[in-house]
Amino acid sequence: MKNIxxxxxxxxxxxxxxxxxxxxxxxxxxxxxxxxxxxxxKLASQIKNEVLLSKKFVEQNxxxxxxxxxxxxxxxxxxxxxxxxxxxxxxxxxxxxxxxxPIHYHQGDLSGVGYLKLxxxxxxxxxxxxxxxxxxxxxxxxxGQKGFLNKSIFNFxxxxxxxxxxPNYLMHTAYPFNVDGxxxxxxxxxxxxxxx
Numbered sequence: 495m496k497n498i499x500x501x502x503x504x505x506x507x508x509x510x511x512x513x514x515x516x517x518x519x520x521x522x523x524x525x526x527x528x529x530x531x532x533x534x535x536k537l538a539s540q541i542k543n544e545v546l547l548s549k550k551f552v553e554q555n556x557x558x559x560x561x562x563x564x565x566x567x568x569x570x571x572x573x574x575x576x577x578x579x580x581x582x583x584x585x586x587x588x589x590x591x592x593x594x595x596p597i598h599y600h601q602g603d604l605s606g607v608g609y610l611k612l613x614x615x616x617x618x619x620x621x622x623x624x625x626x627x628x629x630x631x632x633x634x635x636x637x638g639q640k641g642f643l644n645k646s647i648f649n650f651x652x653x654x655x656x657x658x659x660x661p662n663y664l665m666h667t668a669y670p671f672n673v674d675g676x677x678x679x680x681x682x683x684x685x686x687x688x689x690x
Contacts, residue, residue: 495566500648501637506567506659507650510559510608515655517555518680519610521547522586541595543588547680552584564604564684567659575689584682586610587668589631590675595668597636602683605664607633608657613675617651620672631671635664652679 495508522545534544547556561579568576582602587595616631628651635648650658660666662683671677 495563495570497567497570498648500635501645503637503661503664504567504571505635505648505664506563506570508563508566508657508659509655510563510657512655514556514559514608515610518586518608519678521551521555522588522678537585537595541587541589541593543590544585545588546583546585552581556584557581560606560682560684563657564606564659567604568686573686576686577689578687580685580687582683582685584680586678586680589668589671589677589679591672592670594670597665597667599665600662600681600683602662603686604659604684605662605682606657606659606684607666607679607681609652609654609677609679611676611678612652612654613671613673613677616671616673616675616677618673629669630673631669631677633658633666633668635660635666637664 495506497504497506531546531548534542537544560581564579565576612631617628619625619628619630627649629649632649632651636646638644638646640646
């Protein structure tokens with residue numbers, strides 16, 4: 495876990511296990527055999543295919559690893575008296591060519607996004623050449639305004655296995671890409687329960 499402060503709020507960047515990646519990918523790929531829980535109408539995205547995973551599946555297969563990572567993030571931020579962490583919701587986002595997620599924020603206390611699949615050369619812009627900043631298929635975190643000694647945007651080019659943790663209120667956006675293939679990620683919202 496690496497905690498960074500590109501501006502005010504901290505962001506945690508780490509990797510999830512290949513076991514967790516496989517569980518999530520297998521769960522989504524198996525979903526065609528029974529009713530999918532379409533979550534896209536409840537989200538800000540301009541993406542057709544977003545699937546909410548059941549609380550039971552999350553608790554049995556994902557919760558333990560995510561809670562350890564979140565606790566590590568909070569420990570590095572010197573957050574004490576944590577009694578428990580509750581994963582409130584977790585969903586998988588299947589983003590394809592031209593789809594995107596506009597600037598938005600989440601519920602809960604902490605949120606996260608993890609990457610399960612990425613198209614080859616997704617960050618290359620085939621329409622416009624010679625750009626120094628690559629935004630196709632990337633994620634931006636936005637906070638405040640640009641000023642002297644202060645950046646307001648943190649751009650991240652994901653790799654499969656990356657997990658980013660951030661406060662729920664931190665605005666972010668996922669850009670479209672213009673290559674074929676699927677950018678598969680999962681997002682979650684978590685609440686922190688403190689000891690009295």
